[in-house]
């Protein structure tokens with residue numbers, strides 16, 4: 605649990621009878637941008653609040669930058685910048701004055717250099733020219749940037765950002781995304797939550813996917829993507845014949861599609877980590893050959909890997925309803 609920036613072991617948080625976070629083992633490698641994904645109510649914010657020592661876990665262990673939380677929280681949290689439901693900004697003060705107040709409240713910050721820290725943070729998030737504007741006149745995107753600036757007042761080894769793109773328009777989302785990417789380039793480890801894969805996919809090196817309090821997938825984004833099973837799409841006007849040929853080749857899962865049939869590849873050698881994903885030992889060429897030999901007219905043929913979005917949807921469930 606020490607070679608990662610954030611680690612949890614068997615982390616649980618119950619509210620009454622509900623397990624909002626249900627036995628999760630999080631691993632956020634140093635230097636990664638870790639997308640912490642999951643639909644509304646899946647337990648992201650609750651997990652993040654535990655990592656930051658804002659709520660107590662029901663059970664389990666937490667290590668942040670090598671220190672145990674909450675026991676050593678006071679030592680380690682100064683190295684962690686966070687955005688969780690935003691700090692309380694004063695509506696009638698300017699962005700700069702708001703940051704100056706927060707900086708003054710930080711007992712680790714030297715008051716003599718406050719102005720330089722505040723301006724550097726404002727510049728980092730592109731708010732320097734709007735620094736004198738009152739907070740209440742800020743747009744949603746500017747407010748979100750100010751919240752990130754607050755997390756950047758001190759140099760941080762780890763940034764924990766809970767839904768930093770929440771409520772932003774596409775332009776604002778893009779800007780925050782670029783900001784996160786550039787913070788990562790500067791060497792910080794970043795844990796960023798979102799309920800939308802598309803908002804963070806381009807900047808993440810790793811993802812963790814939550815569903816109803818459980819961590820249902822985690823790892824380097826390419827490995828998670830590789831875990832998706834490829835499909836074989838056959839466009840044909842003879843779906844029944846194509847299905848029996850594919851069954852004959854060992855594909856168990858063959859379903860009709862508007863243009864023909866789709867066969868889902870299966871894992872060989874069990875479900876273990878080493879299990880290979882194959883087309884049941886058949887090459888694409890041999891599949892086409894078998895279809896043609898059986899007299900199936902093939903209009904189109906493709907072996908495709910599901911997109912990460914498909915995988916995300918299948919992991920988290922498609923339902924729009926927020927689960928209890």
Ligand SMILES: Nc1ncnc2c1ncn2[C@@H]1O[C@H](COP(=O)(O)OP(=O)(O)OP(=O)(O)O)[C@@H](O)[C@H]1O
Pocket residue numbers: 619624642643644645646647648649650651799927928
């Ligand atoms: N203080 C609380 N008391 C009771 N239940 C809570 C409390 N905080 C969270 N919950 C419940 O825990 C579950 C997880 O909530 P959480 O806020 O962690 O989800 P989330 O993944 O952050 O969702 P969202 O994407 O909507 O922010 C939800 O069912 C929520 O109702």
Ligand SMILES: [Mg+2]
Pocket residue numbers: 648649650766767
């Ligand atoms: Mg949340």
